[in-house]
Amino acid sequence: MHPSNEQWLTFHNAFRRRTGLDLAHYKQDQLRRRIVSMAETRGCKSLEEFWALLSASEKDLRWFQDKLAINVSELFRNPEKWEELRRRVLPELLGRSRSLKCWSAGCSYGAEAYSLAMTLDAWFPGAHSILGTDIDQAALAQANKGVFHDNDVRGVPEELKRRYLRRTEAGWEADPRLRRYLSFRNGDLLADRFDQGYDLILCRNVVIYFNDEAKDRLYRKFFQALKPGGVLFVGSTERIFNSQTIGFESTMPFFYRKPLGDLAWRNAS
Ligand SMILES: C[S@@+](CC[C@H](N)C(=O)[O-])C[C@H]1O[C@@H](n2cnc3c(N)ncnc32)[C@H](O)[C@@H]1O
Incomplete structure (x- = not known):
């Protein structure tokens, strides 16, 4: 054809x-x-x-x-990045906000959102919120169930696996108590208006399908949606080439921060 x-x-x-x-x-x-x-x-x-x-x-x-919508994912995909998130990024964010407002954009069946829920609950429990959005309804239905396959759990640190995942006939079931942090809904990153005031946005392995113009528009919208000091976490093969033009600071590879200076500017205006 x-x-x-x-x-x-x-x-x-x-x-x-x-x-x-x-x-x-x-x-x-x-x-x-x-x-x-x-x-x-x-x-x-x-x-x-x-x-x-x-x-x-x-x-x-x-x-x-x-x-x-190719929705391949897994819990703690690229574990070394999750380690950096836990050791460096989250403590810094929590130094400014006690409850984090987080968004897994293009969340597929929820592996990324559940990984964040486990990390926060284990090390930094609090009244955090994690929104997962995607255009794939079937994946969102799966996310709402919180059940994962063997392939999804291979990167989960042993102690978190013991604490939050239970082997059942259906697969690896996430501890229902994690649900207090989580909500999932349908959302098109290319068409929707975004909520504002996020401390952390995860958008990983999604923009690989988008053309350059769509990517640029999306990253600018993420910048707007973050609080000053808020961080965008991207996939391990992704780099925002014009990050400085958009206004981001890149302190570590794959993490982009909206400068705190924006806060001073806003307060002054
Ligand atoms: C490869 S998965 C990434 C899942 C997860 N973020 C990760 O890194 O493991 C890509 C996801 O992006 C979603 N996606 C593609 N286009 C989208 C759009 N316009 N709006 C929202 N989600 C989209 C797909 O449905 C798919 O679930």
């Missing part, structure tokens, strides 16, 4: 009208390859035929959206 640019445009427009999601923000080569492969898996010979199939059934449309 080799759709023309016009056929792609028609497909994107129809998809946007129906779901509100704008595929134009994603890296096109990668996206097109994935869509063609999905269409062929379903036996379609053209994009028109694929859209006819998807638009005829909510279930198929959901399947497509969920497949589109």
